[in-house]
Amino acid sequence: MGAAAAGFVLGLSLILAIGAQNAFILRQGLRGEHVLALVLVCAVSDAVLIALGVAGFGALVLSLPWVVDVARWGGAIFLIVYGGMSLRAAWRGGQALEAARGAAPGLWRAVATCLMLTWANPHVYLDTVVLLGGLSAQYEPAWMFGAGAVAASFFFFFSLGYGAKLLRPVFASPRAWRMLDAGVGLVMWAIAARLVTQ
Structure with missing residues (x-):
């Protein structure tokens, strides 16, 4: 397998696991809010970290x-x-759908949240800087491996952000939004617990 293809496959395999960042992009994609800006924040952040690695x-x-x-x-x-905010939204139930249809949070608030979910997560550094950076040394040229991993990140985040609209009919009911909010909240807490206990 060529260096770029290996980087793409390994990069994609690391990013596929549902995490705080992915759950946030999925939610914003379902709402259709600031999708381009947010997927660019995620993909460019990954590109910077992979390049550092x-x-x-x-x-x-x-x-x-x-x-x-x-x-x-x-x-x-x-x-x-x-x-906790996501679980509260799930508890409120039908109000979550109305909030989803209501006024969108500002672009800068959404970007700030996305940056926090990206840059305050140690697993992002371990996956991109340490793991992909270390694996790149096994390929010639290493920068081609990195380019493949960066391409995987762009592919994944754009697919997740814009592909979420295919699920919008499912999220036409308050119950579906309630389940999504509960799932996002539990994922966030599970990741937080893993961070604290490591």
Whole structure:
């Protein structure tokens, strides 16, 4: 397998798991709010981190454990709060659908949330900078492996953000939104618990 193809496959396999970032993009895609800006934030952030990993910064991150600890605790606190907000929306039930149809939160608020879900998550660094960065050394040229991983990130986030509209008929009922909000909240809390216990 060529370096770019290997990077694409490995990058896609790492990003497919449902996480806080993916759940947020899915929700925004279902609502049709700021999709282009948000998928670009996610994909460009991944591109920057993958480039850092390919350039050899993974070893630096591992040599500064306090950086990982700060990101871990900050990310856990943010996920607990965000998960609680999602569970509250699920508890409110039918009001979630009305909120979804109501005025959209501002672009900058949505982007700020997306940036927090991306950059305050230590797993993002481990997957992109450390793991993909380390694997890139096995391929020649390493930058082609990185380019494949970046392409996978763009492919995934654009597919998730814009493909979510195919599920909109399912989310025409308050019950579906309630289940989505509950699922998002539980995913956030599960990730926060994993961060705290690691």
